[in-house]
Amino acid sequence: MIAVARVRKPLAEPAALEINRPRLPWWTLLPLWAQLVLSPVALAWLVGWLTVNTARVVWRYPLTVVLLVAAWWLGAHLGRRWLLGILLGAVVVVLVWRWRHRASFARFVVPQVRTEWRRFAVYACGWRTVMRLSDLTKTSRGREHRPVLGRVRAEGWRDRVRVRMIAGQAPQQWENHADGLAHSFKANSCRVRVVKPGRLELDLIHHDPLIHPVPVPALADDAMQVDLKRVTVGRTETGKPWRLRLLGNHVLAVGVSGAGKASLLWSIVWQLAPAIRAGKVRLVGIDPKGGMELGQAPDLFHRVVFDNGPDAVALLEELAKDVKARAGRYRGWLRNWTPETGDPFTLLVVDELADVIAYQQDRQLRERAARAVQTITSQGRAPGVCVLGLLQDPRKEVVGFRHLFPTKIAMRLDETAQVDMVLGDGVRQRGANAHEISEHTPGVAWVKEDGKREPVRARAFHVTDHNLAVLEAHVTGRRARVYPFPGAVEGGEAA
Numbered sequence: 001m002i003a004v005a006r007v008r009k010p011l012a013e014p015a016a017l018e019i020n021r022p023r024l025p026w027w028t029l030l031p032l033w034a035q036l037v038l039s040p041v042a043l044a045w046l047v048g049w050l051t052v053n054t055a056r057v058v059w060r061y062p063l064t065v066v067l068l069v070a071a072w073w074l075g076a077h078l079g080r081r082w083l084l085g086i087l088l089g090a091v092v093v094v095l096v097w098r099w100r101h102r103a104s105f106a107r108f109v110v111p112q113v114r115t116e117w118r119r120f121a122v123y124a125c126g127w128r129t130v131m132r133l134s135d136l137t138k139t140s141r142g143r144e145h146r147p148v149l150g151r152v153r154a155e156g157w158r159d160r161v162r163v164r165m166i167a168g169q170a171p172q173q174w175e176n177h178a179d180g181l182a183h184s185f186k187a188n189s190c191r192v193r194v195v196k197p198g199r200l201e202l203d204l205i206h207h208d209p210l211i212h213p214v215p216v217p218a219l220a221d222d223a224m225q226v227d228l229k230r231v232t233v234g235r236t237e238t239g240k241p242w243r244l245r246l247l248g249n250h251v252l253a254v255g256v257s258g259a260g261k262a263s264l265l266w267s268i269v270w271q272l273a274p275a276i277r278a279g280k281v282r283l284v285g286i287d288p289k290g291g292m293e294l295g296q297a298p299d300l301f302h303r304v305v306f307d308n309g310p311d312a313v314a315l316l317e318e319l320a321k322d323v324k325a326r327a328g329r330y331r332g333w334l335r336n337w338t339p340e341t342g343d344p345f346t347l348l349v350v351d352e353l354a355d356v357i358a359y360q361q362d363r364q365l366r367e368r369a370a371r372a373v374q375t376i377t378s379q380g381r382a383p384g385v386c387v388l389g390l391l392q393d394p395r396k397e398v399v400g401f402r403h404l405f406p407t408k409i410a411m412r413l414d415e416t417a418q419v420d421m422v423l424g425d426g427v428r429q430r431g432a433n434a435h436e437i438s439e440h441t442p443g444v445a446w447v448k449e450d451g452k453r454e455p456v457r458a459r460a461f462h463v464t465d466h467n468l469a470v471l472e473a474h475v476t477g478r479r480a481r482v483y484p485f486p487g488a489v490e491g492g493e494a495a
């Protein structure tokens with residue numbers, strides 16, 4: 001009988017062993033004598049590396065380092081009891097400081113403590129994981145290249161986080177991951193700003209600093225105080241004044257109904273008031289909504305038309321003629337308008353620009369209006385004529401010459417496409433999400449100026465009806481009139 005040896009076959013072929021070959025540092029391959037010769041250089045490099053990293057830790061966590069070193073020194077030289085006593089004393093001093101001088105405490109102590117804590121706990125600890133899971137790292141020849149976490153500044157409403165990108169990375173990659181980064185670092189949103197080549201700053205936003213209306217400042221008295229290159233119309237989210245350039249500029253503000261376009265208009269007029277009173281600035285207005293907006297303070301205007309018909313078109317054509325006439329007078333004498341010309345600076349306000357140049361039924365009127373507005377916008381900057389166009393519908397068919405407005409303002413909008421139409425391509429990716437502006441914060445806007453890469457978020461002053469009455473009285477010198485509500489008992493006069 002022949003015994004048949006049964007060979008058991010393995011169920012599956014074993015997989016090839018997949019491991020990275022260990023990579024030895026290059027210097028281990030050098031001969032011993034070369035290693036000995038190079039050892040002082042290696043030592044110097046090590047000392048340099050340690051010094052730089054220690055300095056970096058001290059730079060990033062100065063308060064923590066000082067406290068730890070002081071605690072160690074006190075503990076070593078004076079003993080634990082003294083240390084405990086001094087610590088308690090320090091806590092009392094801090095509490096008293098907070099109690100007695102809350103403002104200086106909030107300015108000097110809180111941001112530093114918050115910055116160091118958040119840098120360590122939120123960013124440094126989770127950085128590697130978040131970078132890997134967000135696909136922002138790259139592995140090449142077995143080595144992982146990871147973006148470097150730089151300076152962090154925690155300002156309460158936002159954290160500003162500097163990043164050194166890895167080679168071959170573009171800011172757009174970060175912009176594409178902005179939402180993921182915001183969620184990973186427990187922020188409401190994240191914006192990406194380029195600081196310089198290879199360096200970014202992430203704005204991780206925690207809450208909206210523009211949640212409360214910004215009251216108008218006191219009316220200025222002196223026309224000399226009005227700087228047409230820097231008219232303050234509200235506050236930016238960083239707490240700085242929101243300044244608009246009117247001289248040599250045109251402004252297009254777009255927003256849905258109730259977005260607060262009128263507050264922007266009246267904020268501008270509020271700041272121009274002393275110059276209007278002195279005759280140095282002239283307001284010209286067209287309000288196709290029958291005067292619902294400009295009709296609130298008609299006396300502020302040199303000329304105002306309350307429809308989009310022949311009168312409005314005639315006014316626009318007159319202004320276009322004036323622009324050309326001024327340009328003719330200044331030719332060979334001035335490059336730009338100055339007050340010395342004797343001509344007043346003219347601000348043309350068109351509330352609902354679309355009604356004048358797009359929705360007008362009469363084709364001839366529509367075309368004449370569009371031609372005149374284009375003439376004023378294309379030629380009016382140098383001769384001292386500025387157009388402030390307010391608009392609800394930013395489509396190209398409505399305003400085909402948006403590029404003639406160097407300052408574009410996107411207030412609350414409905415769709416992302418509208419934001420792109422107003423601010424231009426790519427601005428939304430830098431954080432200008434005007435479609436996300438809350439309906440509870442009218443007057444908030446994203447502002448993009450030609451030539452500046454970064455958009456700015458700001459809120460216009462809240463100009464109330466009472467403010468308007470005061471403004472009109474200030475400019476005209478008459479006592480402010482309060483118009484009674486139809487059917488209501490006749491009201492008095494406001495001072």
Ligand SMILES: Nc1ncnc2c1ncn2[C@@H]1O[C@H](COP(=O)(O)OP(=O)(O)OP(=O)(O)O)[C@@H](O)[C@H]1O
Pocket residue numbers: 213214255256257258259260261262263264293392441442443444459460461462463
């Ligand atoms: N900057 C602001 N701060 C606080 N509230 C504001 C601000 N701007 C506007 N509001 C409030 O929001 C409401 C709508 O504002 P506004 O009339 O300016 O919007 P609008 O964009 O001009 O609307 P429409 O296009 O319908 O005229 C008003 O009740 C006003 O009081």
